[in-house]
Amino acid sequence: MAIILDGKKLRDKILEELRIQIDKFEKKPTLVVILVGDNPASKIYVNNKKKIAEKIGINSTVINYSSNVTEQEILSKIEELNNDKNITAILVQLPLPDNISKEKIINAISPSKDVDGFTPYNFGKLFSGEKPIVYPCTPKGVLLLLDEYEINLEGKHAVVIGRSNIVGRPMAQMLLNRNATVTICHSKTKNLSDIIKTADVVISAVGKNIIKGEMLKSDCVVVDVGIFKDNNGKTRGDVDFESASKIASYISPVPGGIGPMTITSLMLNTVELFAKHSEKF
Numbered sequence: 657m658a659i660i661l662d663g664k665k666l667r668d669k670i671l672e673e674l675r676i677q678i679d680k681f682e683k684k685p686t687l688v689v690i691l692v693g694d695n696p697a698s699k700i701y702v703n704n705k706k707k708i709a710e711k712i713g714i715n716s717t718v719i720n721y722s723s724n725v726t727e728q729e730i731l732s733k734i735e736e737l738n739n740d741k742n743i744t745a746i747l748v749q750l751p752l753p754d755n756i757s758k759e760k761i762i763n764a765i766s767p768s769k770d771v772d773g774f775t776p777y778n779f780g781k782l783f784s785g786e787k788p789i790v791y792p793c794t795p796k797g798v799l800l801l802l803d804e805y806e807i808n809l810e811g812k813h814a815v816v817i818g819r820s821n822i823v824g825r826p827m828a829q830m831l832l833n834r835n836a837t838v839t840i841c842h843s844k845t846k847n848l849s850d851i852i853k854t855a856d857v858v859i860s861a862v863g864k865n866i867i868k869g870e871m872l873k874s875d876c877v878v879v880d881v882g883i884f885k886d887n888n889g890k891t892r893g894d895v896d897f898e899s900a901s902k903i904a905s906y907i908s909p910v911p912g913g914i915g916p917m918t919i920t921s922l923m924l925n926t927v928e929l930f931a932k933h934s935e936k937f
């Protein structure tokens with residue numbers, strides 16, 4: 657049976673370390689989250705981020721716009737936040753309504769306050785093999801969890817399923833930076849099962865139940881980033897946990913795997929930005 661990659665346990669450990677660190681700061685970091693519209697899942701994510709931030713001593717403000725807010729109003733707010741020395745980190749909760757350009761909004765965030773690492777500056781640094789100011793939260797959380805279990809990635813064949821800017825693409829680049837041999841798969845990939853069968857490490861970020869145990873190579877490492885609700889309203893990942901855990905050597909569960917690690921990375925990134933602002937980088 658596979659060893660469980662326990663995201664909750666690592667989250668609790670890192671958050672406690674951060675709480676102790678923040679407690680020693682004279683001034684506290686401030687995270688601002690911009691939420692547009694009333695997407696129920698986004699509301700839950702944002703409330704969760706606020707709750708955890710406050711628990712460890714990070715000031716957290718949520719700016720909630722109705723879905724008929726104009727792009728210009730959000731851009732003006734971001735400019736104000738960029739210029740406000742009391743603000744450490746800015747996060748725009750995605751998805752945004754269709755009438756608002758995600759690119760324009762993200763691009764407006766100062767790279768030095770870009771806690772998700774999504775601005776062209778930080779993305780460009782990552783994809784050119786340099787260090788961004790901070791790394792995107794979900795892939796960072798995946799690597800923190802793999803590191804905790806001392807899973808070496810060098811020379812391993814890592815198969816990333818999904819190519820979004822939030823997860824798949826930065827994940828693949830970060831694995832490449834760790835000297836893994838990386839294959840990126842997506843909805844147009846042919847013979848997905850054949851490719852998965854050759855993977856030492858499978859990282860799936862799709863949002864559909866697409867991986868069964870028999871598709872995996874013996875003793876591979878499985879990281880399940882996907883989250884969706886099945887027909888019974890139960891939270892599921894991309895991987896059939898029961899069959900996969902009989903074949904893999906390590907596996908992350910859903911829930912309790914990458915979800916807690918993503919929020920942990922957000923808190924780490926906020927504190928990293930705070931420290932960098934203090935150094936006046």
Ligand code: NAP
Binds near residue numbers: 824841844861866883
């Ligand atoms: P996304 O933007 O919808 O991307 C999904 C990706 O999956 C796309 O690249 C798509 O390919 C690919 N895909 C769809 N069907 C496929 C199939 N049958 N076979 C292979 N690839 C397929 O989603 P996302 O934002 O990256 O998120 C992915 C999943 O991770 C979601 O379930 C999301 O809820 C979850 N997530 C979890 C966390 C966490 O903290 N645990 C964080 C972020 C996201 P195309 O590019 O060809 O369309």
